[in-house]
Amino acid sequence: MAYQALYRVYRPQSFNDVVGQQHIIKTLQNALVQEKFSHAYLFSGPRGTGKTTAAKILAKAVNCEKAPIAEPCNECATCRGITDGSISDVIEIDAASNNGVDEIRDIRDKVKYAPSAVRYKVYIIDEVHMLSIGAFNALLKTLEEPPAHVIFILATTEPHKIPLTIISRCQRFDFKRISPEDIVYRMKEVLGSEELEVSEDALYEIAKASEGGMRDALSLLDQSISYSTDKVSLEDVLSITGAVSQSFIVKIVQAIFNKNIVEALDSVESLIKNGKDPARFVEDLIFYYRDVLLYQASEENAYLLEKAAVNEEFKELSSKMDSAFIYKVIAELNQTQQEMKWSNHPRVLLEVALVKLAQSSTNQESALPYQDILQKMNQMEAELQQLKEKGIQVDHTAQAVQTEKKQTRQSRSQYKTPVGKVNEVLKNATRQNLETIKRSWAQVLDTLKQQNKASHAALLSNSEPVASSDQSFILKFKYEIHCKMASENNNNVRDNLENILYTLIGSKREMVAIPESEWDKVREEFLQGQQQSDGSSGQPQEEDPVVAEAKKLFGEDLIEIQE
Template sequence: MGYQALYRVWRPQQFIDVVGQEHVTKTLQNALIGQKVSHAYLFSGPRGTGKTSAAKILAKAVNCEHAPTSEPCNECATCRGITDGSISDVIEIDAASNNGVEEIRDIRDKVKYTPNAVTYKVYIIDEVHMLSQGAFNALLKTLEEPPRHVIFILATTEPHKIPLTIISRCQRFDFKRIQPQDIVGRMSQIVGETGVACNEQALHIIARAAEGGMRDALSLLDQAISFSTDEVTVEDALTVTGSVSQAFLSRLARAVYERDVAVSLQVLDELLAMGKDPARFIEDIIFYFRDMLLYQSAPSLADTFERVLIDPQFKELAGMISTDIIYQMIESFNTTQQDMKWTNHPRILLEVALVKLCNEQSSSQVDNGQVQQLLAKIEGLEKQIEDLKQNGLAISNVEQAATKPKAQRTTKRAYKAPAGKIHQILKHATKPDLQAVKSKWGEVFEQLGQQNLKSLAALLTEAEPVAASEGAFVVKFKYDIHCQMAMENSRLIGMMASIMEQLTGRRMEMAGVPESQWQQLREEFLSTQQLDGPTETESKEEDPFIAEARKLVGDDLLEIKE
C-alpha cells in the first residue's frame, strides 16, 4: 500500500521529536551521555504519548555507531537497520498476543546469546500488563539480573496491573498527556512541511479532541485532510471530531441564562439533527462552562482552556453570567452526564436538564427581584429616620432610653411544689381514686391531642399520677422545668380539670410535684401522720401485710411502693 498514515510517517526518530515528555527525554539523554543506561525500563502513560517511540529511539541511541551520544544519528547502518526492522537484535513483542509462559521462557532461553550486529540486544515488550501471572513469574529472575548485553523496555497504559516485584526491578518513567498547545505546534509543523492548507482554529479543535494523545491527533488530522477539499476548515474539524461548535455552545448558554426554554431546546434539536453525539455534546458544554469559570477567576490561564477560544461573544457571556449560576450549570450537567450512562434515551435527559436549568434560573431571578424591593424599602426607611433626626423631633427621649442602664437580670428561682396542698391531698387520698386517675391517664393524652394541644401534652409525657383524692390528684414530673411550666400554665390546669370531669364524672384539680421533691414531701407527710395518729382512711384500708411489716421494722425503714 503506497499511502501511510500521518502518525506512521511522522513517528519520532529522535528524542527532540517526542513532544511534551521533556522530563523523560532529558533523563534518558543524560544517562546515555554518562553511560549509565539501566538494564530495565518501564514506560507507563496514556495511549499515543510516545512510549513505544521513545523505546525505539533509546534502542537506536545505545547501539548507534557514534555512541555515547544523546541522540541517534539515524544515518549509520545500525540506526537505519533498527528503524526499518532489519536488525533482529531489537525485538518488539506485543504482550497482548504473546502473554503465555512459553513465550517468556523462549525469551529467557535466548537472552544469554550475544547480539549479532549491535552492542545491546533490546527487548521492547508493549502492553506488558497483559502478561499472565505465570509469565510475570517466568520473567522475574531474568529481568532482575539479565546478561550485560541485554536491555528490557516495558511499555504499558495500565501500570497498576503490573506486579510490584516487576516494577521494583525497573526504572519507571511516567508519560503524561500532551498539552493541546504542544499538539498544535507539532501538527503545524507537519502541515507546513506537507503543504496542506489548514485553519489554525481547526488545529485547536483537533488537539482538544485528541485528549492528550499525539497519535489520536494525527489520526484525526489525517481524517480531516481526507474529508476537506482545499483547506481543512473549522467545520471540517468539528465534523470529524464530533465536537460542537463554540457558536452553538454560546447560543445555548445565553438561552439558559435568559430562561428561554424554547431556544435552548431548539439549539439541542439542531445539534442532534446534525448527528452530534449527546455524550460528546454534554462533555463540551461542561468544559465550556469550566473554561468560563476559569476565565472569570484567572484570565491569565487562557492556555489551560480545554474547549474555548476567547471571542467577543464568549467575553460578553462571561461578564453576564455569575459564578453561582456557572456552579449550578456545571453541577446539573455533570449529574445528567452520569445518569446518561444508564439510559437508552440520553436525549430525554438532556431536554429535562435544560428545562430544569431554565426554570431554576427563572425562580432565582424572581428571588433577586424581591431582594431588590426589600433593599429599596430599607433605604426609604433609613431616609425617613434621617429626616426625623434633622428636624429635631423627640430624639432625646430615645437617646435617654438608649443610654439608661439596663436593669440587672434576676435569676429565676427554682420551682417549689405546694407542700400544704399536696399534704391535704395525701391526707384524703385513697387507692381507688388513684386507680381511677391512672386508668384514664392514656385517654387524657388523647383528649389533649384532639384539641390541638400537643405542646401541652408533651409536658406530661414523662409524668405520672402518684396520689389522688375525691377532688384532686398529684402528678409527679421527672424534670423540675416541666413541672414548673405545667403548673404555671393556667390553660393546662383548667383543661386537665375539665377532661377529668368528662372521664371520671367529677372535677379534679391537678397538683404537680418534681420527682426530686416528691420523696421529701411524702416523708414529711408520713412523719406528721405518725405524730397525729393514723387517718381514718389509713386505719380502714391499710393492708394487713403492710401493718405487720410496720410492726416488725418500723416506719423509718419501711418504704411502700404502689
C-alpha cells in the same frame, strides 16, 4: 508504495522530535552521554504520548556506532537497521497477545545469548500490564539481574496493574498528556512537509479532541484532510469529531439563561439532524459552564479554558450568570450524562434537562432583588449617620432598618430544629443501636457513590450519627444549610439514606437531622430534664458500680464521667 498514515510517516526518529516530554528526554539523554543507563525501564502514561517511540529511539541510541551520544545519528547501518526492523537484536513484543508463562520463559532462555549485530540486545514489551501473574513471576529474576548485554523497556498505559516487585526493578518514567499548544506545533511541522493548508481553529479543535495524544491528533488530521476538498476548516473537523462549534454552545447557554425553551429545543433538533451525539454535546456543554466558572473566579485562568474562547460574548455571559446557577446547571447536566449511558433515547433526556434548567433558572433574577434591598438599606444607614453627625434628630428608623436587615438574612438560612423528635429518640436511645449505625456509616457513603449519588454522599460527608433508638436515629450536621437540605429531602437524600440503612442493618429507621450548633444545647436540656424527673420521684439514683469502684481506686478528683 501504498499510502501510509501520517502518524506512521512522521513517527519521531530522534529525541528532539518527541514533543511534550522534556522531563523524560533530558534524563535519558544525560544517561546516554554519561553511559549510566539502566538495565530495565518502565514507560507509563496515556495512549499516543510517545512511550514505544521513545523506547525505539533509546534502543538506537545505545547501539549507535557513534555512541556515547545524546541522539542516534540515524545514518549508520545500526540505526537504519533498527529503524527498518532488519536487526533481530531489538525485539518488540506485544504482551496483549503474548501474555503466557511459555512466552516469557522463551525470553528468559534466550537473553543469555549475546547479540549478533549490535552491542545491546533490547527487549521492548508493549502493554506489559496484560501479562499474567505467572508470566510476571517468570520475568522477575531475569529482570532484576539480566546479562550485561540486555536492556528491558516495558511500556504500559495502566501501571497500577503491574506488580510492585516488577516496578521496583525498573527505572520508571511517567509520560504526561501533551498540551494542545505542543500538539498544534507538531502538526504545523507535519503540514509544512506535506504542503497542506489547515486553519488555525481547526488545528486547535483537533488538539482538544485528541485529549493529549499525539497519535490521535495525527489520525484526526489525516481524516480531516481526506474529508475536506481544499482547505481544512473548523467545520470539517467538527464534522469528523462529532463536536459542535462554540457559537452553537453559546446559543444554547443563552437560551437557558433567558428561559427561552423554544430556542433550546430548536437547537437540539438541529443537533440531531446534523448527526451529532447528544452525550458528546452534554460533555461540551459541561466544559463550557466550567470555563465560565473559572473565568469568573479570575481572568488569569483564561489559559485553563477548554471549550470557550474569551471574546466579548463570553465576557458578557460570565458577568450575567450567577455562580450558584452554574453549579446547579453542571450538576444537572452531569446527572443527565450518567443517565444517557443506560438509555436508548438520549435525545429525550437532553431535551428534558434543557427544559428543566430553563424553567427553574435561578440566575440573577432571584438574586438581584435581595442584593438591591441590602444596597438600599446600607445607603439609608449611611444617610442617617450623616444626619446624626450634623446634629439633626432622627427617629428609630435606622434601628428598624438594621432589625429588618438582620431578619431578612436569618430568614434565608434559619432551620427549625425538631426538638420534640430529638427528645423522643434520646428517651429510647441505646449505645448498641448507635454502634450499629456507626459501623455501617462508611458503607452507606460508599453505596451512595456507587449508585451515582455523589452529591448525596458529599452532602452527608460532614454529618455523624450521634444517637439511635429502634425506630429513629439522630444525624448531626456540621453545617446548618446541609441539615436543612437533608431534612427537606431535597433530591430524595433522606429516602435514599434510610433505604440503604434498611438494606445494611435489616431494620427501618427514620432520620432526624440536627445542626451541630444546636445538638449540645438540646442534649444538655434533655439530660437536665431527666435529672429533675429522677429527683422528683423521691428515689435517689443508684450509682454505677463501675464508677463507684473507679472513685475508690483513683479518687473523685481524677475521675471525669462522660455519658
